[in-house]
Amino acid sequence: MTALTLSTAGAATLRADALVVGVAKSGKTLVVAPGAEAVDKAFDGRLAAVLETLGASGAEGEATKLPAPAGLKAPVVLAVGLGSAPEDGDSYAAETLRRAAGTAARTLTGSKKAAFALPVAAAEDVAAIAEGALLGAYAYTAYQENGKDAKKPLAEVAVLGAKPRDKAHKAAAERAQAVAEEINRARDLINMPPNDLYPATFAAAVTAAGKEHGLKVQVLDEKALEKGGYGGILGVGQGAARGPRLVRVAYTHPKAEKTLALVGKGITYDSGGISLKPAGHNETMKCDMSGAAAVFSTVVAAARLGLEVNVTGWLALAENMPSGNATRPGDVLRMYSGKTVEVLNTDAEGRLVLADALTKASEEHPDAIVDVATLTGAMVLALGNRTFGIMANDDEFRSAIHEIAEEVGEASWPMPLPADLRKGMDSPTADIANMGERMGGGLVAGLFLQEFVGEGITWAHLDIAGPAFHEGAPYGYTPKGGTGSSVRTLVKLAERTAAGEL
Known part of the structure; x- marks a missing residue:
């Protein structure tokens, strides 16, 4: 675990x-960013010129190493690009600093x-640099x-430049460390091989963390x-040798006035079931x-930060495997809500386990x-590999989550939930089918989930299929593999809820 000091x-x-140190572009000129004045002085004020000679441009994601001159205690200087320098008086964006620190x-x-x-x-700025560095230092x-x-x-x-005795700086660093460590916890779980992470062992990890964090x-x-x-969770998990689980993990605060329920899809391995995925789509x-x-x-982070909000997590865990016991296309499952679902494609399994968990979460209002x-x-x-979609039954809530994410x-x-797409899930056999129109499939999935949310409850759905797992070269603070998206x-969102802003 990487240590953090101010x-x-x-x-x-x-x-x-x-x-x-940071370097940026100011027009066609390379400039040294604030914070590196002493380093630039050690280079006789020529740090930017030396870096330009080495081919540095100041672009985001760029990193240039050079030997440190006399006068510096460190043997190496690493210059990271910050992109375009802000206008006079403006600060660098937090995400710019976060990515630069991650690159470094x-x-x-x-x-x-x-x-x-x-x-x-x-x-x-302290928070962004700390968070980016701790996330960038991750390795599995x-x-x-x-x-x-x-x-x-x-x-x-x-x-540097962060004051350990400054309450705001100290609090920012402590929050950054807690959040980064919990993101890295998620990354570890995502990267763990499925022969070792399956529903029972995932549940055991939650139980252990529960004891540690109350x-x-x-x-x-x-x-x-x-x-x-729970027909949805059981239907998905019945083809696997290792059975499914539904885990409830709850953080409560004695002064909390609101409760936020989070529901997570936990298919520890997805073969597609009987509707087997084609070659090349199973490896990740x-x-x-x-x-x-x-x-x-997130629940653990809320506990570590002591947020004045109740946060309950529901983890719908199963392996989706093909076997003689597996659910078949054409089978009908009776869900926890009492609704029946005709399974047209066993690879549309995530919505089945989430449906049961959403119904259960709704019971707690x-x-x-x-x-x-x-x-x-x-x-x-629709959105590529780096952007997740947000759907909701409340436009203001959807907008709030989007603003928070940004x-x-x-x-x-x-993303919308077009009512006309609902008809495609009509089933002649059951209350609803787990598949609808192919076009707009991500929205169809959201419409399916909406059917299992309790009446009058504000709900949002985040489809993180793109950014959850990164298969390319690392960039910024994003590693190869699980990202913690x-x-x-x-x-x-939990902090805003605790503050009464939502």
């Missing part, structure tokens, strides 16, 4: 393996300590014990699910529990429900 020490005097932390893999001399004008190495030559993640991050955890196993009539399906991981991590799921390939086709640096887009949005 320091008022000068960049020239702090001992570290590397000094991280990734570049400095193998180093013990790095001092970040990036622009700090307010507590928000649990299954690489023989990789002795592999470089370890950056061990310590020191944020959370109330309830686990429904196959017998309890059957007794309770351990990530189909990313929604449940995000919900779990929370002030709002948000479900999170890697639900549809259609959403990836504020914390998570790309999202509000939506945790920052959900934590900020």
Whole structure:
């Protein structure tokens, strides 16, 4: 785990393996960003010129290493691009600092300590730099014990210009560390191989965290699910050798006036079931529990931050496997709500487990429900790999979540729930089918889920199928593999709810 410290020490005097500075573009000129004045002085005021000679442009995502001159305690200077310099008097955007810090932390893999001399004008900058660095320093190495030559993640991050005795700076850093560590918890779960992470072991991880953070955890196993009539979760999980679970994990605050319910899709492996996925589409399906991981991590983060809001997480956990016991296309499931669903495609399984969990969550009459799921390939086709879609039964709530996501640096887009698409799910056999029109498939899935939300309850659906798992090269603070998408949005939503803003 990467350590985080705040320091008022000068960049020239702090001992570290590397000094991280920011550079930006001002017209056609490369400029050194605030915070690096002492470093620039050590280069006789020519740091920007030296970097230009080395080909640096100041573009976001760019990182340039160079030997430190005499006068600096660190042997290496790492210049990271911040893009265009803001106009006079303006600060750098938080997401710009977050990504730059993440780029630096990734570049400095193998180093013990790095001092970040990036622009700090307010507590928000401290938070962004700390968060970006801690997320960028992430690496999943649990299954690489023989990789002795592999470089370890950056061990310590020191944020210069941040005052450890300043209450705002200290609080910003503590929040950033808690949120980053919980995002990394979600990443670990998403990256874990499905032979080790399955419903029972996922539930065990939640139980262990519950004991550590004072959370109330309830686990429904196959017998309890059957007794309770959870036909959606059981129908999806019945083809697997390892049975499904429904986990309730709750954080409560004695002064809380509102309750936020979060529901996460937790398909620990998705083969597609009888409607088997084609070759080339199975290899990353351990990530189909990313929604449940995000919900779990958010509840723990709320507890760590002591938020004055009740946050209840519902994790609908199952493996979707083909076998002689598996649900078949054409089968009809009786859901926990009592509704019957004709299963036309067993690879549209996420909505089935979420439907049961949404109904159960609704019974507690929370002030709002948000479900999170890697639900549809259609959403990836619509929004790409870095943006999640937001649907809701309340336009203001949908807009609020979108604004929150943009504020914390998570790309999202509000999506509609067109009533005319509902007819495509009409079934001659059951109350509803789990598939509808192919076009607008992500919206059809949202309409299906809406059927299982309790009357009068504000609800939103986040389809994180695109950004939940990154298969390309790392960038900014985003690693290859599980990303922890939506945790920052959900934590900020809980904070806004606690503050009475929602």
